[in-house]
Amino acid sequence: MAARLLDGAAVAQQIRASVAPRSAEFAKKAGRPPGLAIVLVGDDPASEIYVRNKLKSAGEESLRAELERLPATASLEELLAVVERLNRSDVHDGILVQSPLPAAMGEDAERRVFDLIDPSKDVDGLHPTNVGRLVQNRAWLVSCTPAGVIELLDQSGVTMAGSRAVVIGRSDIVGKPMALLLLHRNATVTVCHSKTADLPQIAAEADILVAAIGRPAFVTRDFVRPGATVVDIGTTQVSDRAVVERLFPPESKRRAAFDRRGSIVVGDVHPDAAEVAGAITPVPGGVGPLTIAMLLKNTIAAAEARLTSGARRP
Numbered sequence: 001m002a003a004r005l006l007d008g009a010a011v012a013q014q015i016r017a018s019v020a021p022r023s024a025e026f027a028k029k030a031g032r033p034p035g036l037a038i039v040l041v042g043d044d045p046a047s048e049i050y051v052r053n054k055l056k057s058a059g060e061e062s063l064r065a066e067l068e069r070l071p072a073t074a075s076l077e078e079l080l081a082v083v084e085r086l087n088r089s090d091v092h093d094g095i096l097v098q099s100p101l102p103a104a105m106g107e108d109a110e111r112r113v114f115d116l117i118d119p120s121k122d123v124d125g126l127h128p129t130n131v132g133r134l135v136q137n138r139a140w141l142v143s144c145t146p147a148g149v150i151e152l153l154d155q156s157g158v159t160m161a162g163s164r165a166v167v168i169g170r171s172d173i174v175g176k177p178m179a180l181l182l183l184h185r186n187a188t189v190t191v192c193h194s195k196t197a198d199l200p201q202i203a204a205e206a207d208i209l210v211a212a213i214g215r216p217a218f219v220t221r222d223f224v225r226p227g228a229t230v231v232d233i234g235t236t237q238v239s240d241r242a243v244v245e246r247l248f249p250p251e252s253k254r255r256a257a258f259d260r261r262g263s264i265v266v267g268d269v270h271p272d273a274a275e276v277a278g279a280i281t282p283v284p285g286g287v288g289p290l291t292i293a294m295l296l297k298n299t300i301a302a303a304e305a306r307l308t309s310g311a312r313r314p
């Protein structure tokens with residue numbers, strides 16, 4: 001039997017609907033809309049799309065979102081100076097620096113940038129203070145994608161307490177916060193990565209299986225326990241026709257989309273896994289819209305906190 005589709009777009013819409021009145025209320029009290037600054041360095045095509053979507057969505061919920069653009073040739077010092085200026089700004093409640101940064105900025109560039117962002121404006125939840133608070137289960141700014149997944153599981157009636165959860169991927173922005181959030185919801189959590197032995201067997205023990213790897217269709221049906229809930233966070237742009245033809249049947253919507261555009265986004269989970277899973281998130285339309293909705297929610301939360309207690313530090 002085909003798995004139930006978990007409708008991330010619908011849950012994202014609900015979250016956004018709760019942001020709009022809070023934005024209006026904030027604007028009434030503060031005399032300005034909540035402000036989000038997005039910093040984009042270079043011209044990575046995928047980042048351009050993500051940033052455009054974030055700016056558009058923020059505008060739709062009455063937030064004032066501004067793009068700060070730096071050329072790919074910008075130095076790390078220039079980027080740090082922009083972050084310092086935004087930290088001091090009275091009209092920017094949230095700061096998001098889009099990753100990845102250009103490789104020329106150096107290996108530790110992202111860490112240095114995230115370390116510098118004022119934790120009370122850190123709407124990506126990547127500052128060590130916010131990560132520490134997450135570990136202690138008292139975070140109020142949490143990485144958007146995993147926070148969105150928890151909302152989706154809640155809204156979809158998926159029981160986390162007592163469940164066995166497996167997260168594949170251990171990045172700072174997705175895998176690790178995902179694992180911590182599931183742990184705080186009383187799941188028993190295993191984190192897998194590229195060095196994990198017997199990965200399919202471990203995955204197949206999960207009641208809730210989360211894939212955050214960035215390898216198209218890596219999670220095949222043998223990774224999935226029958227009836228499990230599968231969350232596909234991965235998004236990889238695939239332009240190889242042979243790969244698309246292997247994954248999607250000729251008359252499918254995905255093939256049609258590929259024929260139109262010459263590339264499509266493919267998740268980490270193989271389409272066949274839907275025949276085994278009990279519930280599954282689609283790609284696209286699953287986790288992606290939730291990430292943006294949670295960014296807006298974090299921004300309004302940061303704005304409200306600054307309004308009620310000055311430039312509050314967490």
Ligand code: NAP
Pocket residue numbers: 145168169170171172173174175192193194195196199212213214215233234235236287288289291
């Ligand atoms: P990342 O930083 O590249 O991390 C990937 C993780 O996957 C690493 O922990 C890596 O293990 C693990 N991995 C890679 N190959 C593996 C393999 N063969 N077997 C097991 N584990 C493997 O990526 P990320 O930022 O976490 O993002 C993951 C995916 O989610 C990407 O496709 C990204 O585009 C997508 N994403 C989507 C959204 C959304 O809104 N839908 C948001 C964020 C990210 P090691 O640590 O051992 O290297």
